[in-house]
Amino acid sequence: MLGYNDSELSNKIFQIRQKSLNRYRGDFIRRPVKFWLERDRLLNKVGTSLVVILATRGCSWALSDKGGCSMCGYIYDTPITVPDSESLIKQFDLAYDACRSVEDSLAVKIFTSGSFLDELEIPKAVREAIFKKIASDERVEEVIVETRPQYVNYEILSECHDILRDIYLEIGIGLETSNDEIRNHYINKGFNLNEFERAVSIANKSGVGVKSYILIKPPFLREREAIIDSIWSAEYSFKIGVNSISFNPCTVHRGTLVEYLWNQGKYRPPWLWSVIEILKIISKNLTKNKRLICSLVGIGSEKGPHNCGKCDKRIKDLLAEFTLNQNPEVLLKAECDCKNEWRDYCEDEFIWNRTPNKYK
Template identity: 30%
Template sequence: MSSLYPTNPAQRDHWIVTQRPARNTLDPQRPYAYLVEDEYSAENKIVPVATVFLTNRECPFRCVMCDLWKNTLPTTVPIGAIPAQIKRALSQLPPARHIKLYNAGSFFDPHAIPPEDHSPIANLVAKFDRLIVECHPSLINQACLSFKNKIDGQLEIAMGLETAHPQVLAQLNKRMTLDQFKRAADFLQQNKIALRVFILVQPPFMREEESVEWAARSLDFAFDSGATAATLIPTRGGNGAIEHLQATNEFTPPKLATLEAAAVYGLTINRGRVFTDLWDIQPTCANCGPPRIERLRRMNLEQKLLPPIHCNVCEARS
């Protein structure tokens, strides 16, 4: 089957949106999810981290692999709605040291998080040692510094690098170059704002046999840019566009072995914390899959290599 993926960015936007299933129905006064989980911190300690998934307006960037729009709204939330969501979540969650406010887009997009809410948000997170938010590199600006000055703890901004492969990055429709990412990262470093980086393992338009190499190169680029943490995300389907690209052989889901190899490289170079995103990961082998996923989970928490899992079933097949 031949590809219908456009070459023009505006046409890509339209194509990506037309592939989508329906978005979920959400209440602008409620976060769509919240939880507390342990994470290995920059201080080399395991600390409880609260994560609040905020309900807000959809991100204006139409990345081909993104499914986060499913839990967003078509319009900007009323002023006061985001603080109300955070307050509601914190009233239900156990104590935590750090907090992530993830909004399926950019915290410093004024159409997503109204700037009028920045001070109330800062008051709500005053007890936390570290606040992590996410933002597209093009929206890293003076608003970040203004907000940083409102909070007591360390501000950390998570940016999606996705891949250091320049041609693949361009095809993802992220509207960003590696130079733009580096400039945003330099701005954060100059202003003492910590950087966390998201990296896709085997994104669309990348051959399976080169995916580990480019995950490694992407980790190198992230740490060269001043990142203190990097999260490896296995590219998943579920947004319509990915399924189309899979049908046209422009995307193949990464194998668990690929994710493991990328994680091993990241921990081996020992340049910063490396996490693997294990959300909804599906083992392909009932015998070795669960212990291999548990190994990755422990490596996330301990930040050290653990012995690989050997499988008689898989070895017999090969």
């Protein structure tokens, strides 16, 4: 069996979620989950990002009776008590102080472990207060938020645009894969390509950029299938008008279906060689106003994307360098004997049988 069917999958995720929600969540509402400054890739240059993860009520999809996505444990970062508007604004103000002395071009990335445009998580008044603060800061060139596609509409984007004016706004959407079956039967994402395309089209017409997050190696996919799936998903994303692609090599979060599979030896996070292969191919399509980002989360750990252990740190540094400068040549510097082991791992009859001819 390759995966659960829809209801089996979401029932299983829901059960795991319910057990873990009380176990892992803390109770704090007046400080963000995390915030930090980092050297980062802005749309067409290198700059500084302020990254803020606000503690909200959490992702409505993860809190629903569908249980959320099979690999996602961000809901456990959210507090048990739902923060009121005043607390949310306080959280943002606290984090914003961190960038007081930055003189560089600035991007502000606001994450919520859910959807920034979901007004149950971030009420309209909070969104407006946050954006007004950002708009009054001349250093800010970009604002990036994340949302599920159902919260994207003309009205909300034009309200955002009216406040931010000439600051570039980008909405990150967890497309994960361009394959509806993988997205809904293996990831339990709960939306189809047509919903994603509707959101991209509204954003494009509203002068708002889109970033698609692509999950490298969803559960139930073999390594080679996962490589092909990510390549196709990225090609598709650029084709339909996405500006940025963020590859997220899957990590094993606690309290998720992926962790449940991993505990039984039924899931291995992707090899870093797979990540490099995907980036090498997709970076050929890079043009102005497009960027490719690779998440470095968990790299080198047993529960994160890894190779043999000896080369992981070096490859992590190369991936960071690639993201910053968008120069694919740095990817060619990756070398290690474990590449042969990875090749063997990818050679699997089962995979070959299911691989479309184009990639054989």
